[in-house]
Amino acid sequence: MDLAFLHPLYEHPGPWASVYVDTSRHTQSAPHERSLTARALSRELAGQGADEPTCHAVRTAVEELAHSPEPHGRALFARAGEVVLDPPLATPPPGGSSARWAPLPHTAPLLELATEDPVSVVAYIDRKGAEFELRGALGSREASAAAGKHWPSPRRSTADWSVRHFQLRVENTWEHNAAEIADALAVCQEETCADLVVLVGEERERRAVRARLPRRLLDRVAEAPHGAGSRLLDEDIERIRAEHVHRRAAEELERFLAARVPDEEGRTGAVEGVPAVVEAAREHRIDELLIHLGAPETNREVWIGEDPDQVAVSRTDVKALGGRATWPVRADDALLRSVVETGAEAVSVTAISQAEGPRGGVGALLRWA
Known part of the structure; x- marks a missing residue:
């Protein structure tokens, strides 16, 4: 998946409200239900520490979907009282509408909900x-x-x-x-x-x-x-x-499995597991990121600084990279920020057996060994 459309999310500092709205129900009561959803999502963000202007912006954006013919849903990414990006979803979010307030936008679900829409x-x-x-x-x-x-x-x-x-x-x-x-x-x-x-x-x-x-x-x-x-x-x-x-x-998974086998000189064209993939992201070596959403390591805590290159498994390592301010974030969201900023791609392998995928649910094909 080409993630270039996510660039606006990384041009501004966080924290971010990441909201996934289910609009798949089209009944007479749908407008009223979406109005209730708007208030509930706003309250949920406020409970997580979101500022009032951002809560208001999200509530307004969700209420505007009350009469929308959106067949599946919409994602909303907001900060500082403004909705910065609102891509449509190609499939309804599992579990219904949700909201999250975090240092980085929670973009990982888009690999399943928005990306895989072959024209x-x-x-x-x-x-x-x-x-x-x-x-x-x-x-x-x-x-x-x-x-x-x-x-x-x-x-x-x-x-x-x-x-x-x-x-x-x-x-x-x-x-x-x-x-x-x-x-x-x-x-x-x-x-x-x-x-x-x-x-x-x-x-x-x-x-x-x-x-x-x-x-x-x-x-x-x-x-x-x-x-x-x-x-x-x-x-x-x-x-x-x-x-x-x-x-x-x-x-892509087959390419990954072949690439992680060492060549005659012991070099591999792929890495797996959060520590190895984070290191590859820091060195701009990721050509394609493979994620099994919901796998054990996708929501593992890693640390980031202000710049996409400032990502590591420990806060101390981020400080050593020059990060003055540091934040703990989900591994999948941190890696997707790096992928977007370096022009790489990402693909969800969730639909394929986890036993065949990268260890911990996170892997990467490399630009060079």
Whole structure:
């Protein structure tokens, strides 16, 4: 996951209010319930020591969601009486709405709740061309369309040569159309940077287009078994998107497991456990952070200073790094701050068996051994 959108959170000192709001209930009583939630979250922050202006800003922001059509939820990060960032969530927060007041913004849940939202180009293919739709967890919009040659109408004849002639004409025209659609689809994917390409249509048409797509797209392509008129199509697309997220996490975990095996000179391309990963973060060596949310070491206490480089497992070590002010924080939040500031990425491997993941639930692929 690219975490660049979190940069504004690390341009200002804390403490921070981190609020996750569940807006997945859409009933007549939802506005009233969200108003109650706004007051409850504000009280919870105040009980944790948050200042009144920040509590007020959070309460106002949550109340403004009372009539929001948000399908899943929203995260709110606030300080000094201002909501600095409010990304939408791709899935409702487990356990409902929550609030936390801490020296760093509690961004770790976003790896599960906001990040894994692969953008998909859905191609609705027929024999005349195709329409493309750009779809994410928060909705969809029309992307573009590809028009093929006009499809010939069959003659009403029982003669063998007539039937065969029609089939050949159909085949020849469809060969052209499939190539046109594949070219347009490849351009659409490149322009939108879509993670997935989903083909919808008759099986023969899907396969013809797929066979003509560039090789670079082959591992991004999936076919929906149900057509455009089926009520099951949305379920197909969501399943395909979820499988993509799981597959990517599995691939990154596989890379990690291979990289932690020492080479002939005893060097490894990965580290695991909070102390080793914190050291790598301090040296700007993390290429990708792997976190198993809820694992034993993700909420382990580490110490930070004002700068992202000032992170260590003990307060004394942070002082030695030049930190004048120091704070105890969660390990996952401290590591995510370092990842954002150094342009690295992060991925949740929570959906994969913990026994296969990094020790303690925290690991990193390194930029150099």
